[in-house]
Amino acid sequence: MxxxxxxxxxxxxxxxxxxxxxxxxxxxxxxxxxxxxxxxxxxxxxxxxxxxxxxxxxxxxxxxxxxxxxxxxxxxxxxxxxxxxxxxxxxxxxxxxxxxxxxxxxxxxxxxxxxxxxxxxxxxxxGAFATNALSLAPQIRAGNTVRGVYADGLSAPIHEDDMAAVAERALLDGGHEGAVYRLTGPAAISNAEQVAAIGAALGRELTFVETDPREAGPELFPHVPPQMLQRLLQTFADTVGVAPEINDVVEKLTGTPARPFTQWARDHVEDFGGRA
Missing domain, CATH: 3.40.50.720 (NAD(P)-binding Rossmann-like Domain)
Known part of the structure; x- marks a missing residue:
């Protein structure tokens, strides 16, 4: 069990x-x-x-x-x-x-x-979860303009099923005891490019509008405790123009390459108001 x-x-x-x-x-x-x-x-x-x-x-x-x-x-x-x-x-x-x-x-x-x-x-x-982009779903369902912070912030988002695949191997196979695995998606993508990828999956052209971080609040981060928001915004600021860590640990452990954000977007079209 x-x-x-x-x-x-x-x-x-x-x-x-x-x-x-x-x-x-x-x-x-x-x-x-x-x-x-x-x-x-x-x-x-x-x-x-x-x-x-x-x-x-x-x-x-x-x-x-x-x-x-x-x-x-x-x-x-x-x-x-x-x-x-x-x-x-x-x-x-x-x-x-x-x-x-x-x-x-x-x-x-x-x-x-x-x-x-x-x-x-x-x-x-x-590292960054691809599912973090689900926070944009209310805006995307409502229209083609998406407000967010740091359009040029870079990350290598990882698909939730790739994390689950690694967890599966760690639980079922021997030899993973005492191991620490850093997991990433396969490629760097900016926040604005993530929005464009979601739009492509939906068959729509979405526009990312950068918001001044000083004006960002609960409407953009409804699930972030107020006391944590400024630290989180600083974390996002630190990603602008900085190449994220990228590795092939998912492929090494599961035999299948990590899926790109474009695939994640296609897998989640229904969450953004589209049809699978």
């Missing part, structure tokens, strides 16, 4: 589907099982950390994301027989990084707690 936290998230859902396709039993943890809409073959369980031992009966491996990681959860998993944890961490953890950044603190804390738990572990450190 493999336990997947965040099973209704983009990466978690893709991982559940991949594991089920191999015939592995999967316990999918979610805070709202009634609305999970996960495959029938998955055992869907409410994620209640006040009784974590009930989550891991019969399980041997666990997929975690940083926000769900606690010492109590890890202790309960180990007590119930879990031996290996695969954590979706972040590429912000690297030598010379700003260790005061909230995103760094969150993921570094989760990694430290897992190291201290006595469980075998594998850390996945992806």
């Amino acid at each position: 493999i336990v997947v936290t965040g099973a209704t998230g983009n990466v978690g859902r893709a991982l559940v589907e991949r594991l089920l396709a191999t015939g592995r039993p999967v316990r999918a943890l979610t805070r709202d099982p009634q609305r999970a809409a996960l495959p029938e073959a998955a055992e869907v369980v409410r994620f209640q950390q006040d009784d974590p031992a009930a989550l891991f009966d019969g399980a041997t491996a666990l997929y975690l994301y940083a926000q769900a990681t606690t010492p109590a959860l890890l202790e309960a998993a180990r007590a119930q027989g879990v031996r290996h944890v695969v954590l979706l961490s972040s590429a912000v953890i690297e030598e010379g990084a700003d260790e005061t950044h909230p995103i760094h603190i969150m993921h570094a804390t989760a990694e430290r707690q897992i190291r201290d738990s006595g469980l075998a572990w594998t850390f996945l450190r992806p």
